[in-house]
Amino acid sequence: MSAGDRVGGGRIVDRLPRPLDPFRSFKVKTGLLVVAALFLASLMFWVTARWPFRYALALAMLVSLAVTQILAHGMTSPLREMTAAARAMATGDYSRRVRSTSRDEIGELARAFNSMAEDLEAADRYRRELIGNVSHELRTPISALSALLENVVDGVEEPDPARMQVALDQTERLGRLVAELLDLSRLEEGAVQLDRERFPVRDFLEDVVRQAVGPAGPRRVQVNVQPSGLCVDADVARLHQAVTNLVDNALRHGSARTQVVVRGRPAPEKGGVIIEVEDDGPGISPGERSRVFERFTRGGSTDGGTGLGLAIARWAVELHDGSIEVVDTVRGCCIRVTLPAG
Missing domain, CATH: 3.30.565.10 (Histidine kinase-like ATPase, C-terminal domain)
Known part of the structure; x- marks a missing residue:
């Protein structure tokens, strides 16, 4: 993780400036990066014209590398953040988002990634809620039906029409729940076509x-x-x-x-x-x-x-x-x- 990245609330936050974000093309950004590096290298050679060549070359290279790091950081940081977020998703953490201020192709990719992450987080939350809710809904009729049948089998209660009606009601409740879950699943998946x-x-x-x-x-x-x-x-x-x-x-x-x-x-x-x-x-x-x-x-x-x-x-x-x-x-x-x- 670079010095400009910090972890906060389970998300990677990058606050370093991204001077090339306004440009809409990654190719243009790459060209500007090359031009800036060459221009500053030439400028350093001109400024240090009276220095020994090896010192002038070293300074020009250092300045070019520094400028390249500053400009390239904003170009590649969304990719690093997406990599970290994808690894987190593999472990079940869908809360991470990518800073998507760039207007080029990588910025579009970052926004699409954030949209996908939101959908996956919502789907995971729905799955967890569904499992918990279905378990809760099934527990009540199953417990009541089990208790009634145990009493009948043990001879504590007689299998008279009233008690059998209670068992039938609980069975019908289970059937309604299963049918409604199937209907809801078909509707949400878009498997139902209108006629x-x-x-x-x-x-x-x-x-x-x-x-x-x-x-x-x-x-x-x-x-x-x-x-x-x-x-x-x-x-x-x-x-x-x-x-x-x-x-x-x-x-x-x-x-x-x-x-x-x-x-x-x-x-x-x-x-x-x-x-x-x-x-x-x-x-x-x-x-x-x-x-x-x-x-x-x-x-x-x-x-x-x-x-x-x-x-x-x-x-x-x-x-x-x-x-x-x-x-x-x-x-x-x-x-x-x-x-x-x-």
């Missing part, structure tokens, strides 16, 4: 509600579409996935005494559609509204959800170049999906 078609919004929403509530469930969802012939151009399966998660979320958080309302109406943009799902639950505080669409965030809920439903809904909506947000309402929570014209 757009035009279809009536009312028929679509009624089908979503029918599947979300189930044949034996209470009819607690009201569908309101204006105008009744409103249509949307979208991928039925992906949009179905998003709205189903919103309806399921509203059913779990809303009161059993009132209905969840699913609305459809035209968007201000011609050809666009707005879909809103509103419940009368505890709502989401303004400070949490931007975070509820992140993975494993429940917005303060402790109802046993996986915290992935709204994240999947966001990704499915963004695949359509749409937007999803929590909007103000007089009761509970209202989530709005805005789809542009196809």
Whole structure:
């Protein structure tokens, strides 16, 4: 590590001047370096013309080397920093960045390197968080299911319908978590291709509600579409996935005494559609509204959800170049999906 480099906060910081940074071409910089060295060497010969030749030559060489070191330092220091940062990445440290003040090809490389380092750091952080969150989410249903089955096997409890229903609920929770993780993985990898078609919004929403509530469930969802012939151009399966998660979320958080309302109406943009799902639950505080669409965030809920439903809904909506947000309402929570014209 050179004298101009120091370690601070896990990053290499270089504060020595880089006089050639304004030039956009590495070739031009190299040419200027050669010209500067030759000019100063000639100047030293002229100044020391009366000295013995060997002394004049030695001084000229020393001055040329000093100038070369000063000018070349700024040209090569990004490469040294990238080498050190790459070695750190090999050990799992993605926090290092390269000083990228140069405007030439090496400066472009340094900026691309910093962008890559940021992406790798974000991916590594996401991987660690995902492992921790998935482990936490799996632990609860597995522990409950294991305890129940141990009691049944040991004869402490009888395998009556009520206890088997508890075991089934925990198994279904595990199945939902695995399915949602697979869906989220496909969405984030871009493996899902949109198969757009035009279809009536009312028929679509009624089908979503029918599947979300189930044949034996209470009819607690009201569908309101204006105008009744409103249509949307979208991928039925992906949009179905998003709205189903919103309806399921509203059913779990809303009161059993009132209905969840699913609305459809035209968007201000011609050809666009707005879909809103509103419940009368505890709502989401303004400070949490931007975070509820992140993975494993429940917005303060402790109802046993996986915290992935709204994240999947966001990704499915963004695949359509749409937007999803929590909007103000007089009761509970209202989530709005805005789809542009196809």
